[in-house]
Amino acid sequence: MTAKRVAIVGGGWAGLAAAVKASQLGYQVTLFEMAQHLGGRARSLGAPDAGPRLDNGQHILIGAYQASLSLLEAVGVDLKQGFLRQPLRLRYPRHEGLCLPPGPALISFVRGILAYRAWPLAARLSLLLTATGWLLRRFECAPMLNVAALSAGLPAIVRQELIEPLCVAALNTPADQASAQVFLRVLRDALFSGRGSADLLLPKLPLSALLAEPAATWLSARGVKIHLNTRVQALTQCPAGWSVDGQAFEQVILACTSAQAAILCAEIAPAWASQAGALQYQPIMTVYLRSAGSQLPAAMVALQESAEAPAQFAFDLGQLGHDPGLFAFVISGAANWVERGLAASGEATLQQALAQFTWHNPPQIHRVLAEKRATFACIPGLQRPPTSIKPGLWAAGDYVDGPYPATLEGAVRAGFNAAANLPPI
Ligand SMILES: Cc1cc2nc3c(=O)[nH]c(=O)nc-3n(C[C@H](O)[C@H](O)[C@H](O)COP(=O)(O)OP(=O)(O)OC[C@H]3O[C@@H](n4cnc5c(N)ncnc54)[C@H](O)[C@@H]3O)c2cc1C
Known part of the structure; x- marks a missing residue:
């Protein structure tokens, strides 16, 4: 039996996750990446040997990002070397901010809030009461609610020192525009995914050394063909399944940006393409x-x-x-x-x-x-395109329909999910 062929278009964290999983499933994987390097929006600038490397932007993960951590481990990354891991701590330039002690996330949240004497007791109790309400409603809320409205009943100091920084850090969208439902989902996972799920993980390695380079080594060792500097221009149906710039594949995973995926699918799946193309x-x-x-x-x-x-x-x-x-x-x-x-x-x-x-x-x-x-822009009521585009054609990327905002975890989950949808060999 020859392995079935899958093309993965895009080598960001979603494409790399999809490639690792598809290869583990026994697929013959070909990865196309239009840039010179893998990594997409989470990459380092410049060559590894050209002096200290800057990243294209500082990235942080939290302990709840299980899919990302398992991907890193799968390609051989030592998480202790890769990250400075610390309990959630908001340190300000001239004073210590809220800091959660180690331990089970929910208990440490309650202990951390109660112990944070920089806030008046009434503010601390108000936050705990509000958070209990979120918990009782299973961290669900009306889809059109924004984070500012969700937290309007909290004291100003709690909104300014906790909710607004967390919202902009996790959703990259200001609280008055950000989806309360997605924000609550991130909070739920941070507080309920077990011990250490609210921990902050700060990369100690340049981003490309953290995933893109070890993943490339892992994939190449398993026979995955990686084509860098290769922008996929045409995707059409063919007797085998799909033709990617003239090469035939049984399955295709589009792990490129939403804008590029929309262009590639404009004729073959116009409704999906217009949803992907409309994201702000x-x-x-x-x-x-x-x-x-x-x-x-x-x-x-x-x-x-x-x-x-x-x-x-x-x-x-x-x-x-x-x-x-x-x-x-x-x-x-x-x-x-x-x-x-x-x-x-x-x-x-x-x-x-x-x-x-x-x-x-x-x-x-x-x-x-x-x-x-x-x-x-992670706004209330946002309609995100699904992973299934057409039979044998899948989308992966942080923007694909899912519970998370645009994060590494959202990208990796989407990549794993697309590969898990491939038919068994
Ligand atoms: C400055 C910055 C800071 C961030 N901070 C955080 C953070 O702290 N924590 C966090 O979790 N997330 C953060 N993010 C978000 C995170 O980087 C993204 O959610 C994630 O990298 C998206 O991965 P992806 O694979 O879905 O998409 P991308 O990384 O965009 O990958 C898509 C890939 O497809 C390639 N491509 C596009 N078109 C084609 C084509 N036609 N043919 C071939 N290849 C193509 C692109 O070159 C790219 O490599 C940050 C993002 C930025 C930019």
């Missing part, structure tokens, strides 16, 4: 600063954002095993700042950094990056 996107900017000899008070620090202070989080890459003296400031939901431009956003972030931290040497802008289509 939110940008993320990353401002890298350099300051020799300086350190932040923690590897990850939450910041007070304002009209003139763009960043919500800062990362000390020296404390994450990269380059001492290098810092990544992250601007999520960055539409307004993208409009102002790279130079103005970099300068505003530099001023924010000077105002909020003490530096050993004055920081300087090292690089400003803008990913204009970083994540789909």
Whole structure:
């Protein structure tokens, strides 16, 4: 029996997850990636041997991201080497914020809130009461509700110091526009997926060294053909199943971006294509600063954002095993700042950094990056396209219908799910 052939179009985390799973199922896998490197939106810039590597944006995972962690382990990544894992901790530049003690996630949530004396007791009790209400309603809510409306009854300090930073970090969408249902789902998984599910996992390796490179080695060793610099232009039906730029495959998984998938499917599945093509996107900017000899008070620090202070989080890459003296400031939901431009956003972030931290040497802008289509806008009532497009044609990607916002976990789950739908060999 020859293995059946599956083409995977796109080598981001969804495509790599699909390729690993399809190969484990015995499929003969061919992966097409239009860029020079695998990794998609979670990749490092530049070649591995060209000095310290910057990522296209700082990524964080949480302990509940089981699919992502199992993918990394499947391709041989040692999670202890790959991540700094710590209980959820919102450290601010000049004071300790909310910090959950180790232990079962729900218990540590209650203990952490009760112990957080920076909030008045009434605010802590109000949060616990509200969270109990979410729990009793099984973390479900009306589909059209946004996060600001969901949390409107909470004290302002809880919304500003907890709900809004978590919302923008997890959904990359401001609370007044973000889907409350998706937000509650992330909270549910963080609090109920067992011990450590709310932990933060901060990559200690450049993103490409974390997944793309070990996955490429793992896949190549199993005979997977990887074609880089190859943009798939045409997808048509053929007697074997599907023709991808003239090559025949029994099955195809489209793991490219929603916009590219919409173009490839415009004629073969117009309704699916128009749903995929209608998704709106939110940008993320990353401002890298350099300051020799300086350190932040923690590897990850939450910041007070304002009209003139763009960043919500800062990362000390020296404390994450990269380059001492290098810092990544992250601007999520960055539409307004993208409009102002790279130079103005970099300068505003530099001023924010000077105002909020003490530096050993004055920081300087090292690089400003803008990913204009970083994540789909996770708005209430969003209709996302399903994984099944046509018989033998599947979609994988963080945007495919599922419970998660645009995250690595959403991408990996979609990739695993598409491969699990392939007929058994
Ligand atoms: C700056 C930034 C910060 C982020 N922070 C976080 C975070 O902290 N935590 C988190 O969980 N998530 C985060 N995300 C989101 C996360 O990166 C994405 O959800 C995830 O990488 C999406 O993976 P994907 O495989 O679905 O899509 P992609 O990574 O976009 O992969 C699609 C791939 O398809 C390729 N492709 C497109 N068209 C074709 C074609 N025609 N032929 C061949 N190849 C094609 C593309 O080149 C690309 O490699 C962040 C994203 C950005 C940009």
